Amino acid sequence: MTMMKTASDRHLLGLRNLSAAEISAILDRAAYWEEHPVKVSNLCRDRFVANMFFENSTRTRFSFEVAEKRLGAEVLNFSAAVSSVQKGESIYDTVKTLESMGIDAGIIRLKPSGVLPELAAKIKVPLINAGDGNNEHPTQALLDLYTMRKHFGHLQGLTVSIIGDIKHSRVARSNLWALRTLGASVKFCAPDNMQAPELAEYAPYVSIDEALRADVVMMLRVQLERHESGMITSAEAYREHYGLTEERAGRLQPHALIMHPAPVNRGVEIDDSVVEHPQSRIFEQIANGVPIRMAVIERALT
Template identity: 75%
Template structure:
């Protein structure tokens, strides 16, 4: 196996193209780490991982950092706002600089679409995508899969409805590819101005009432600032038409669950009392992010 082939198995750019076996392997390894009896291990002692966040994040960065430290890795945190990127240095130059200093892997989050595949052709250390533009967010999808598998035991025959701003959602895309690979049925629900038309050939758009019949109702954060002048003039109007209200949640199947990648707008896409209700898996998802990212980092450095 060539070095290029070896690295391609260690990068994680997205869920698109990952086989069911690869996805299941990551989920299984996350289950191992979730049950691991020691909080901090020396598994990756002496290895250096750089968290390179060219776009702001709280949950994702801290989740990766906790995962890295639990594995015993040395962690370098890079934030674009306090870096030479502000002076005009390119993303490539920054990543190449850190690689030259001896990092063993990089976790990277960025706004541009399409740049990550170019980077991995030039960088000799494994890179993990922590979110790139509106393209993919693979570790979020993996922790969502893990949460669904915890609840239902598998994916075949499940209906997952993803509701909200599909157009700008990398979470929707990563979940679509991964869920379909594992045998679940995916549908989208969004107002016309928030649809990604190119995804319509892969999953149908349904009404909010149809979406509520799903086994998994996955809400997305609505960024109304991106949609000024469109159908909804206010958060209240969006909630009335597409929000998961208490009344709508009461119409879900008894076994169905509520998910959200967070951060969430309470009383916009989801009512306040539903965030931590019995059906909600939102904070479980956050918890599951650590073992999933432990599995992904271990995969990159094994």
């Protein structure tokens, strides 16, 4: 991989400002790690990586931890639920404390949007965004792109439909920026109260029927607790109007892919029988997260 000169060059805060060459380099390096599936390498031996999760996550944290251990790094897991942050310590103080202890890189997941760039400007070690508010989730989008590229051989000219709660989705935003950079077109499909109007100039909102005509149909996870706030009337109603039912899956183009960032609410975003449909790549996406995160961590530590 290309050598980076400073810690700021090695941050991965989002994909909006990453060039096509930088994104492609990460995808290429992930392909290398997939082709060389050693359980543990010594590439990052004696390097300390802290997983700093100020928002709960299981799949993302485990994927990063597997990637870190496969690279030979020493892993420190930090959980806000059992930390001094609950007692009033600021996020900055926590990250600065770990930096002072000698970590070489930090994986960070935050609830608020907009905090991460300010934090990265003050921290000398590279930070990797594992999801910040409704802003971005760059490694999820990178593994999505990697999955698409493995299947189609390219991303240029593909049409990708992203269906669901666009308004609150960092996955949708990171995919939007990266797909556009690499020459794909993106369409959104969402209920009126789940649309992000500020994104409409980059991706049009279309009907569910039009969304199904894409090369990739990416379903987003619906936070069912939003039913209590009135954003969705019921899980059943959401499935009826926006879910990838068995009938709708039957209308996809033969070459089209079904994707989802997981975990899936079976019977809501996707019918149970469709989760492992022959055109589904949901579990392959999860597997691809490890080599992608190995490439990103290597980029930060090299």
